[in-house]
Amino acid sequence: MTQHILYARVSTADQTISHQKAQAEAAGFTIDRVVEDHGVSGVNTAFAHRPGGARLLDILRPGDVLVVRWVDRLGRNYQDVTDTIRELMRRGVVVKTVINRMVFDGATADPIQQAVRDALIGFMAATAQAQAEATKEAQRAGIEHAKAKAEGKYLGRKPSFTRAQLDQVRDMLAQGAGHSAIAKETGLTRAVVWRIEGDPTKAEAALAAWEKAPAG
Structure with missing residues (x-):
């Protein structure tokens, strides 16, 4: 059975898990469970090294949908974000974002669609890192x-x-x-x-x- 899992990461006290869940539900997503990371940097801590990230890699199964507010919740490091999305797609997991409704699906077989998808992954990951650097x-x-x-x-x-x-x-x-x-x-x-x-x-x-x- 397909699960829709929300990954919510907060790095400051003013951010909240509940706000990210409410945004997802308001956008039409039905969330079966939420996996959280609190106070963890998306710049310095790789997705797989966060408690929530490691848990997701353990529980996600082929066909599951991972929902995130935007790719910056996965991380703010270009290499880590691109590696994470590609690993999830390799496992048969579909990644969807609440903002801009992006869909990253490894099942795409058409080479043109694959090229567009991979270009978007790179662009979004680069944008997340650039925003982190500007904020810093x-x-x-x-x-x-x-x-x-x-x-x-x-x-x-x-x-x-x-x-x-x-x-x-x-x-x-x-x-x-x-x-x-x-x-x-x-x-x-x-x-x-x-x-x-x-x-x-x-x-x-x-x-x-x-x-x-x-x-x-």
């Missing part, structure tokens, strides 16, 4: 801002959004949602949504600065 750079800038505050320098206005709201805006923008819908769902104003979309790196840096800044 923005966080580094935020730490520098926090240091500046500690030294009595002006840090700038505190962001009007939380980490969870920023992640949700990014997710909904990736799914093509409109600004009004995003504002209603997140509780933010349309102007804030526009600013995040216009310069996501700046939004990340500003939030990181205040997260790292000392209280007082």
Whole structure:
């Protein structure tokens, strides 16, 4: 019997497993079980070396469907993500993403379809790593801002959004949602949504600065 298993990975306290499951169900997926990884880096820890990842490799069977919010939940390292998806397909597992509704199926026999599928795997994995690197750079800038505050320098206005709201805006923008819908769902104003979309790196840096800044 085919299982639909959601793999949910969270690396920060503001991210939640329940949110990823709710997103999948809202997108029409019926989830039979959830396998989780908490506080595990998708950059530094390979999929097979995470508790949840290792468990999945043990329980997934040919014909099963692995659902993830996006490929960045599998990891944020190009080589690891591509190796993981190809290994899952080799085992007869179909990988589906909630965002952008991507489907990676090893049963594809047509060479043109295989080429398109493999190109998409590479592109998505590269995008996940690039986003991780951009976020890391923005966080580094935020730490520098926090240091500046500690030294009595002006840090700038505190962001009007939380980490969870920023992640949700990014997710909904990736799914093509409109600004009004995003504002209603997140509780933010349309102007804030526009600013995040216009310069996501700046939004990340500003939030990181205040997260790292000392209280007082």
